[in-house]
Amino acid sequence: MVVGRSDEADDDRRFRAVADATRRDILRRTMTREYSVSELARNYPMSFAAVQKHVAKLERAGLVTKRREGREQLVRADVHAVRRMRYLLDQLEAMWVDRIDRMGEILAQEKGDES
Amino acid sequence: MVVGRSDEADDDRRFRAVADATRRDILRRTMTREYSVSELARNYPMSFAAVQKHVAKLERAGLVTKRREGREQLVRADVHAVRRMRYLLDQLEAMWVDRIDRMGEILAQEKGDES
DNA sequence: GCGACCTACAACCATTTGGTTGTACGTTAC
């Protein structure tokens, strides 16, 4: 997969969206079941509008979606966006493992040469 | 593991540190080998001081470490901090999977009742 | 020893962020 600029911007948004304890908690809760925004808001020591802003930021990052049911907006997490972030971190770790592997080969080679 | 406030702050720092394309690229590069700060800086269309700030932010998040070699500071990535982020995302995904599993059980139960 | 290279950081600035209060509108329950 070739990473383009729009992919980088999406990654920016996703990681930034989870770089806040309140938003991570919103994500945890909405991963288990749907919550309305005001139901979510009751869990945090801030105004309703502030929680609305957090939800909006998660939505712009593609981490949650909303659907209206009567007067309520129900928020649910989207595991795909979480997987995309995990994938990127997996790639980073793979680069690390690859480096360690290459060092191991060098060491093995040096040991062979010493015999 | 119980997540405490200082853990949350660490998570804030780590996710915020990777919420920027330049810093993700620095992380990719230093995952494969050590780079000096000025060597890194040659890759980005910004001042040396700006790259320095990016490296400092990664360092504060525990994602890279620096060691001095003569006049150069050599930067290397720390895979443990990447793993901590991945772990957190794994937990989120596990919550999703658990929810899907519970829905599957409910559906199976409903089908059993219909027979 | 001195020019080139490398790094650190202060001060500044424009933009973004994260919170508040206030206003407005739609839905629901009685």
Next chain:
DNA sequence: GTAACGTACAACCAAATGGTTGTAGGTCGC
């Protein structure tokens, strides 16, 4: 029908962020 509930968003403000320029000091190579 109206009070209660739920939501959206504008305007505001303080703090944080991400970049710049400039100054200063250490190391290295010739």
